Amino acid sequence: MASGILVVFNQEGGRVRRVAYEMLSLAQKLAPGSITALTFGEGADQVREAVGRYGADRVILLSSPTYHRYSSDGFAQAVAQAVEAVDPEALFFPANAWGKDLAPRVAGLLGAGLASDCTEVHRREDGRLGAIRPIYAGKAYARVAIDSPRQIFSLRPNIQAVEESGRAADVLTVDPGLDASSFQAVVSEVIQSQGGQMELTEADIIVSGGRGIKAPENFKVLEDLAEAVGAALGSSRPVADEGWVPHSYHIGQTGKVVSPTVYFAVGISGAIQHLAGISGSKYIVAINNDPDAPIFKAANYGIVGDLFKVVPALANEVRRIKQDA
Numbered sequence: 465m466a467s468g469i470l471v472v473f474n475q476e477g478g479r480v481r482r483v484a485y486e487m488l489s490l491a492q493k494l495a496p497g498s499i500t501a502l503t504f505g506e507g508a509d510q511v512r513e514a515v516g517r518y519g520a521d522r523v524i525l526l527s528s529p530t531y532h533r534y535s536s537d538g539f540a541q542a543v544a545q546a547v548e549a550v551d552p553e554a555l556f557f558p559a560n561a562w563g564k565d566l567a568p569r570v571a572g573l574l575g576a577g578l579a580s581d582c583t584e585v586h587r588r589e590d591g592r593l594g595a596i597r598p599i600y601a602g603k604a605y606a607r608v609a610i611d612s613p614r615q616i617f618s619l620r621p622n623i624q625a626v627e628e629s630g631r632a633a634d635v636l637t638v639d640p641g642l643d644a645s646s647f648q649a650v651v652s653e654v655i656q657s658q659g660g661q662m663e664l665t666e667a668d669i670i671v672s673g674g675r676g677i678k679a680p681e682n683f684k685v686l687e688d689l690a691e692a693v694g695a696a697l698g699s700s701r702p703v704a705d706e707g708w709v710p711h712s713y714h715i716g717q718t719g720k721v722v723s724p725t726v727y728f729a730v731g732i733s734g735a736i737q738h739l740a741g742i743s744g745s746k747y748i749v750a751i752n753n754d755p756d757a758p759i760f761k762a763a764n765y766g767i768v769g770d771l772f773k774v775v776p777a778l779a780n781e782v783r784r785i786k787q788d789a
């Protein structure tokens with residue numbers, strides 16, 4: 465009978481994103497002792513110790529040149545073969561760009577149900593897994609049950625706690641026997657986006673600017689705060705549409721969905737389409753000179769004031785506290 469969870473994730477040169485550890489920690493709670501991790505690409509061999517520490521009992525490392533370049537159809541076939549070898553009850557994928565591309569293809573190949581972008585996965589009374597996921601642009605949450613024998617979930621980053629279990633994972637050798645030349649679509653080049661900052665969907669702190677910053681050169685004020693608090697930079701859609709910042713900064717219904725611990729919304733009015741992308745934030749700090757701005761209804765902390773005075777004062781205060789510490 466199918467049992468355990470197969471946790472599939474991406475890595476670059478041995479660098480594993482935190483969401484992989486979050487998935488492993490959660491999987492270990494749901495199916496203790498039967499967690500298999502699967503990753504691909506150059507550097508995959510280096511992740512064994514780290515994934516073991518965070519809850520993998522076994523690990524499949526597809527590090528051969530066949531898997532050096534991402535291929536949606538090729539990787540989906542490899543995951544399907546790993547599923548045949550491991551026979552898990554469920555698969556976890558990260559709900560990042562990589563996982564959002566791969567998970568539906570694997571679900572299609574396996575004929576399995578997929579619940580995407582989940583904020584919670586739990587064990588139900590009937591022994592199967594269930595999930596909670598946001599719907600209607602984050603305005604409501606749905607409880608999801610998957611009827612197919614195999615269940616697939618993609619998990620939103622920064623939602624689960626990470627716990628170290630302190631064991632080393634055993635390496636499980638699975639050779640899908642695939643030939644990269646038969647892959648239909650292969651990523652031939654990855655171009656680093658402008659700014660080269662950390663991935664917004666995985667950032668713990670985000671400083672985000674809206675039209676209230678008035679001109680692209682004023683974004684420096686936000687960069688200074690971001691540097692002081694160690695944050696990634698984001699923006700509302702009009703700011704990215706105007707070309708004041710790269711499009712990769714755009715947060716919201718039609719942009720990135722983020723779930724940081726702290727989200728600074730600076731000069732952002734709080735339109736519903738923007739809130740759709742930030743409702744997973746633990747704390748929202750709004751800085752706006754209009755006391756009636758809708759963002760204050762969503763915020764945990766609000767400062768009514770001119771951002772050009774408030775933000776530099778905040779950055780200086782953070783630096784002063786850090787120096788004193």
Ligand SMILES: Cc1cc2nc3c(=O)[nH]c(=O)nc-3n(C[C@H](O)[C@H](O)[C@H](O)COP(=O)(O)OP(=O)(O)OC[C@H]3O[C@@H](n4cnc5c(N)ncnc54)[C@H](O)[C@@H]3O)c2cc1C
Binds near residue numbers: 741752753772
């Ligand atoms: C189909 C659709 C999809 C959309 N998707 C998205 C999306 O994904 N993401 C998104 O962000 N938007 C999206 N939008 C646009 C959205 O409706 C809003 O227009 C947009 O979010 C407003 O951006 P803003 O808050 O930067 O600008 P504004 O609404 O113009 O707000 C600027 C704010 O700055 C404040 N301000 C001005 N000067 C200062 C100052 N000196 N100090 C402090 N505060 C100041 C103002 O009080 C105001 O609240 C979408 C719209 C549509 C129709």
